[in-house]
Amino acid sequence: MITRSRHLPLALSQGDPSGIGPEVALKAWMSRRDDTRPFFVLGDPDLFERTAQALSLSVPVARVTPAQANDAFATALPVLPIGTVRGVPGRPDAADAPVTIAAIEQAVALVQAGEAAAVVTNPISKDVLYGAGFRHPGHTEFLGELAERHSGGKVLPVMMLWSPALAVVPVTIHVSLARAIAELTTELIVETGRIVAADMRAKFRVASPRLAVAGLNPHAGENGAMGREDIEIVAPAVARLRAEGIDARGPLPPDTLFHATARTTYDAVLCMYHDQALIPIKTLAFDSAVNLTLGLPFIRTSPDHGTAFDIAGQGVAHAASLIAALDLAALLADRAGGA
């Protein structure tokens, strides 16, 4: 007997069809088929049937509309057809890019129309999409623009890496370490902190989120002995956040901020550069960290790995991170209440 879920389903974009996205989506369905929050894929249903067959995964595929996804989920992976792709494993093809992009756009449109609860995105390859005219620095910025198109207002998407053990937000991201130092401003820390605090309230339902703010320098600069940035840039940002009623503390010495006892003292950490955030979370939760975008008017998560073209089609990809991304999206959808 099929139980009709009361919940809106999650919308999973297919990602690059030549990467491990299709494989981990099939494996995630096998793992989550009894979950109370179903998901459906946006992409090419044939690609999923071919992948299941090639990898000997017993996963039926159902072609669905979003409204049919929940009923289909218990017995098949529901796929909303977006278009047809070649999707040769390990051989990315610019000809497939339009379907990859359309799947993301359609996922956002469905969530904003109230037909899906959250967007979960499988990995894309910027290089492949650039060849097809994609002009965004990455997935996150593209989603920000899609949100702006819909809302009309300015959107600053903020990347959080989340795991049950630790949530971190890098204030600067994919730039060299030298450029991260140069780009770090009080304003950027404050804007990021505001969005994190607001979304910890709105999405995680933490009434009074506690933000730890890491220093930039060793020992948070030790009163200026090891760099002035913590005094001149980070400390004023903490003061401004506090003046706005946000429970922010810092700049804190980065090296003593991530052990088990320290982690009980905050809900999220604002980190000043990529590896200050990524080193601790990948050390603690390598397979299960989730990429969550804050600042969007909807829930968006993604697995914390890339397309992995080198192992696509071999059946060896781990679905743990996609499963964690679906689970977090479901958790946040539940907390958002209603459907």
Added chain:
Amino acid sequence: MITRSRHLPLALSQGDPSGIGPEVALKAWMSRRDDTRPFFVLGDPDLFERTAQALSLSVPVARVTPAQANDAFATALPVLPIGTVRGVPGRPDAADAPVTIAAIEQAVALVQAGEAAAVVTNPISKDVLYGAGFRHPGHTEFLGELAERHSGGKVLPVMMLWSPALAVVPVTIHVSLARAIAELTTELIVETGRIVAADMRAKFRVASPRLAVAGLNPHAGENGAMGREDIEIVAPAVARLRAEGIDARGPLPPDTLFHATARTTYDAVLCMYHDQALIPIKTLAFDSAVNLTLGLPFIRTSPDHGTAFDIAGQGVAHAASLIAALDLAALLADRAGGA
């Protein structure tokens, strides 16, 4: 019955007498009194008697020569008298600095004379010692100079943070992040890597040590997309180390270098800056990381914490890191063979 140990004892310098050093030394004796590798303290015996009494720790104190330390160890904390200090808890006093310094000098002299197996140092306060004319940037550099005095040759002391889970070596240390980037050179990485490889062989008895070399930038620069330093500075250093027959690999993406599976692939990591090394080891082994100085002609370890004047005299200090420092010194002394 007292069992006479066959081993040379470890020499523990008292550290700042107003910090937590005396307390953790007493606690370490309580924890390690049955260990096959005894230790003795160099300092003021009265300070240890006063501290034991004030904190209600049942630790007799024995005034000893180094040769008497082993016999005394089973029933008392052996202390080699160096001088008399005030040592008021939490109130550091420049008048005590000469004894603090002499204890370190004497510990090194005894190890170099073959009367002790290794030097273990309790924390000092540079500010206090500067007031008494101390002119070294820190403990490690002071030990380097003491070693040079004895050997006549140039010594480059290299700091390793060690725990059973992970060993890391920051190539640049107590400078701002911006200065760390500016100071990073191929030559510095190569010199550090040579010393680490040599001491992993000589002290840890690892026949062919595997060194992982972390990149400076996120994703190790991603082929120059996020900074050129990994191509221009780090990669040539790895090539030179390999040309010298050292099993070095890198530059490796820093964020995926410290999870459990990755840690099985190397014996130590060369890190490009302080927090790249300290964040992962303090996340994994907050209480039990040990500071080990490589490049010296003797074994030297120390706990990975400071004087902690703020909690001195309260009986709440944890001895775990000092115990780990003594244990590692004992392990390396055992591996060095002979006495």
